[in-house]
Amino acid sequence: xxxxxxxxxxxxxRYLERAENMARILEVGQSFALVxxxxxxxxxPETIKEPLVITDTLEAxxxxxxxxxxxxxxxxxxxxxxxxxxxxNCIQSCRENARSVRGALTVEMWECxxxxxxxxxxxxxxxxxxxHPVDSSxxxxxxxxxxxxxxxxxxxxxxxxxxxxxxxxxxxxxxxNTARILSVKTRVAQAEGKDMVDDYYRLGAVLRSVSAxxxxxxxxxxxxxxxxxSELLIxxxxxxxxxxxxxxxxxxxxxxxxxxxxxxxxxxxANLLTHLRFGTLNEVYAQGLETYLEEFxxxxxxxxxxxxxxxxxxxx
Amino acid sequence: MVAPxxxxxxxxxxxxxxxxxxxxxxxxACPEEMVHLKQTEADLISRRTGITFSLNGDEDGTERxxxxxxIPRIIDAHEWADLEKGLVQRVKAxxxxxxxxxxxxxxxxxxxxxxxxxxxxxxxxxxxxxxxLPHQTYAHIAGVDIVxxxxxxxxxxxxxxxxxSGVSYMLSNRxxxxxxxxxxxxxxxxxxxxxxxxxxxxxxxxxxxxEQPTVVLHTPGRFNSAYFEHAFLAKQMGxxxxxxxxxxxxxGYVCMQTTEGRQQVDVIxxxxxxxxxxxxxxxxxxxxxxxGLASVYRQGHVVxxxxxxxxxxxxKSIYPYVPEMIRFYLDEEPILKNVQTWxxxxxxxxxxxxxxLPDLVVKEVHGAGGYGMLVGPTASKAEISEFALRLKANPxxxxxxxxxxxxxxxxxxxxxIAPRHIDLRPFVLMGKETRIVPGGLTRVALRExxxxxxxxxxxxTKDTWVLESTEVR
Numbered sequence: 001x002x003x004x005x006x007x008x009x010x011x012x013x014r015y016l017e018r019a020e021n022m023a024r025i026l027e028v029g030q031s032f033a034l035v036x037x038x039x040x041x042x043x044x045p046e047t048i049k050e051p052l053v054i055t056d057t058l059e060a061x062x063x064x065x066x067x068x069x070x071x072x073x074x075x076x077x078x079x080x081x082x083x084x085x086x087x088x089n090c091i092q093s094c095r096e097n098a099r100s101v102r103g104a105l106t107v108e109m110w111e112c113x114x115x116x117x118x119x120x121x122x123x124x125x126x127x128x129x130x131x132h133p134v135d136s137s138x139x140x141x142x143x144x145x146x147x148x149x150x151x152x153x154x155x156x157x158x159x160x161x162x163x164x165x166x167x168x169x170x171x172x173x174x175x176x177n178t179a180r181i182l183s184v185k186t187r188v189a190q191a192e193g194k195d196m197v198d199d200y201y202r203l204g205a206v207l208r209s210v211s212a213x214x215x216x217x218x219x220x221x222x223x224x225x226x227x228x229x230s231e232l233l234i235x236x237x238x239x240x241x242x243x244x245x246x247x248x249x250x251x252x253x254x255x256x257x258x259x260x261x262x263x264x265x266x267x268x269x270a271n272l273l274t275h276l277r278f279g280t281l282n283e284v285y286a287q288g289l290e291t292y293l294e295e296f297x298x299x300x301x302x303x304x305x306x307x308x309x310x311x312x313x314x315x316x
Numbered sequence: 317m318v319a320p321x322x323x324x325x326x327x328x329x330x331x332x333x334x335x336x337x338x339x340x341x342x343x344x345a346c347p348e349e350m351v352h353l354k355q356t357e358a359d360l361i362s363r364r365t366g367i368t369f370s371l372n373g374d375e376d377g378t379e380r381x382x383x384x385x386x387i388p389r390i391i392d393a394h395e396w397a398d399l400e401k402g403l404v405q406r407v408k409a410x411x412x413x414x415x416x417x418x419x420x421x422x423x424x425x426x427x428x429x430x431x432x433x434x435x436x437x438x439x440x441x442x443x444x445x446x447x448x449l450p451h452q453t454y455a456h457i458a459g460v461d462i463v464x465x466x467x468x469x470x471x472x473x474x475x476x477x478x479x480x481s482g483v484s485y486m487l488s489n490r491x492x493x494x495x496x497x498x499x500x501x502x503x504x505x506x507x508x509x510x511x512x513x514x515x516x517x518x519x520x521x522x523x524x525x526x527e528q529p530t531v532v533l534h535t536p537g538r539f540n541s542a543y544f545e546h547a548f549l550a551k552q553m554g555x556x557x558x559x560x561x562x563x564x565x566x567x568g569y570v571c572m573q574t575t576e577g578r579q580q581v582d583v584i585x586x587x588x589x590x591x592x593x594x595x596x597x598x599x600x601x602x603x604x605x606x607x608g609l610a611s612v613y614r615q616g617h618v619v620x621x622x623x624x625x626x627x628x629x630x631x632k633s634i635y636p637y638v639p640e641m642i643r644f645y646l647d648e649e650p651i652l653k654n655v656q657t658w659x660x661x662x663x664x665x666x667x668x669x670x671x672x673l674p675d676l677v678v679k680e681v682h683g684a685g686g687y688g689m690l691v692g693p694t695a696s697k698a699e700i701s702e703f704a705l706r707l708k709a710n711p712x713x714x715x716x717x718x719x720x721x722x723x724x725x726x727x728x729x730x731x732x733i734a735p736r737h738i739d740l741r742p743f744v745l746m747g748k749e750t751r752i753v754p755g756g757l758t759r760v761a762l763r764e765x766x767x768x769x770x771x772x773x774x775x776x777t778k779d780t781w782v783l784e785s786t787e788v789r
Contacts, residue, residue, distance in 0.1 A: 003573040
């Protein structure tokens with residue numbers, strides 16, 4: 001298939017996944033502020049900053065001159081047109097990409113994306129009028145629209161290259177997101193030492209943000225602790241947002257794409273996958289969790305670049 | 317005195333013509349609310365099929381539906397047989413003319429057309445000189461606009477030989493009608509049109525010497541008003557829908573970038589105007605073309621359909637000479653009539669035009685889409701005198717024609733049914749063989765009395781039924 005069309009399918013799903021992840025990060029941040037037991041944590045500027053640190057947008061936020069308040073952070077990440085990865089801009093980019101490759105989508109897929117966009121415009125109008133706070137119902141809606149698109153895709157599209165490029169975008173974006181959340185959240189947990197109650201909420205928030213709280217309980221049947229959270233989200237092959245799971249899927253997809261191209265992408269993916277399949281938590285700690293995750297994020301970016309260069313770029 | 321308008325359905329006494337009798341009986345038996353119901357259903361199906369026409373400046377993603385009227389335009393077998401013969405003859409002659417003016421130029425030597433009319437024409441492309449095309453085909457796809465005058469005869473209004481559009485409406489109208497009125501198709505033997513994409517693909521594949529050619533459809537992109545037709549046809553033919561940035565030139569050939577690597581392209585069905593094809597040769601700041609394409613084309617390493625430079629044959633200044641071309645190249649009498657045309661560059665014809673402006677339609681020779689024209693009968697005195705000044709300043713730029721009374725066909729309106737003006741655009745496919753799917757696109761002016769059928773200006777469409785010949789059945 002045409003590289004441009006493949007690229008637009010890949011990016012539309014990356015943008016949608018990015019919007020969903022942004023909603024997850026913000027939602028958990030807000031609910032955490034509500035349940036937090038200590039007043040120090042509640043007003044802790046570090047906690048407020050977290051969504052910005054995770055998404056690497058702290059400097060961009062400061063540049064807007066907004067005061068460092070959680071509602072401002074949420075407004076910025078959800079709506080700000082100057083922030084390229086705001087939820088609004090992600091959905092817009094998703095829809096723009098979808099629109100130019102409508103022929104490669106099913107009618108239902110297109111309608112799902114287009115409806116999301118039209119409804120978002122209505123929400124934006126409302127939000128402006130009343131200085132409406134960005135709340136959990138909005139995040140819930142974004143998540144549901146993203147779930148809906150995945151479901152519609154699963155149920156309606158032929159199992160062919162377009163389907164594979166759409167899924168490839170999802171998993172590359174998702175792996176990046178899980179690694180970033182884990183890195184920032186556990187950094188804070190470690191710095192504050194072992195306070196059982198605080199850990200419970202903080203790490204519980206991490207798990208909920210990646211829909212893995214139930215998986216944690218089923219797997220460990222024990223109190224939430226930082227080591228196990230890391231283990232679960234890095235090495236568990238059954239949790240759909242763990243690094244290993246994302247890379248297994250990526251590898252499977254790459255094996256089902258044309259084999260005469262994509263050598264670099266398959267090589268990088270195999271490398272990453274080997275570390276995840278056969279690595280241990282002790283090895284991770286020997287390197288330092290933060291360093292390990294930082295390296296993972298970088299390698300994952302290189303993998304994305306390789307996919308771009310091998311399959312998606314015109315005039316390669 | 318205005319001649320009575322020819323009504324496609326009824327004769328002068330108001331009785332349905334023989335090929336409309338069965339439809340008339342069916343219509344009379346139809347309860348009124350059913351028609352309303354079917355129209356709603358039709359709109360829904362059209363939206364589903366995704367055949368829409370996007371207007372410029374479409375920001376919120378709403379595309380306008382081209383209204384489809386549910387009363388078919390029926391053409392009987394004999395009439396179609398004549399039309400078909402006339403179309404084949406005409407398009408054949410136009411192709412021969414194009415080959416001639418880019419090679420020996422015999423028609424100019426014979427003095428039948430003034431040389432400056434061709435060689436100094438803005439649509440004439442010197443890059444096409446002595447370039448040999450497979451089967452000497454220039455206009456692989458022609459959309460010939462035909463109207464029926466009050467005398468009942470068919471006249472050619474325009475030969476569209478560049479990038480004629482509208483065929484997707486012809487196809488979607490048929491899908492629609494078959495779904496809504498299957499019983500009507502049982503009482504009428506309507507000749508099928510659904511195989512048009514297959515014929516088009518065959519025409520494009522046979523347009524080059526490569527055995528298993530790769531054919532692509534080149535679109536200017538999704539902001540083009542006909543984008544949905546491009547996407548629709550590409551999907552129907554199973555070929556890639558490419559934009560300029562998907563194509564590039566390597567080692568003297570055109571390639572496209574695919575996920576499997578680069579792939580050579582042999583035939584480009586382009587829906588892009590000549591001057592946008594190659595920024596290196598024409599408009600340097602255009603993004604929709606392919607740099608270097610023109611030179612590959614000159615080497616014969618790619619086929620472009622329609623060929624470059626076909627505009628010189630469908631230009632309004634050349635139109636008056638088409639009957640001459642038919643006699644010159646084919647030694648036949650033209651079957652289809654031309655509309656009488658006054659060429660303002662000729663002093664005596666100019667003075668006639670100036671004296672009769674209120675009765676005439678005056679058009680720019682290179683104009684299209686209804687721009688820069690004067691419709692005498694509906695223009696104000698001020699408009700006419702202002703236009704006369706422009707005409708006198710640059711008479712070469714204009715031709716004039718009598719105001720035609722387009723034939724009318726009934727359509728459904730809120731109050732029942734009422735006649736509206738229509739035209740017809742059959743699509744002629746030319747290659748090793750010439751093929752026409754029976755019928756074409758019937759466009760209809762939805763406003764009462766209006767003669768404007770363009771979809772950009774509120775026109776609608778109708779399904780066009782050509783009936784099987786009764787002798788054959």
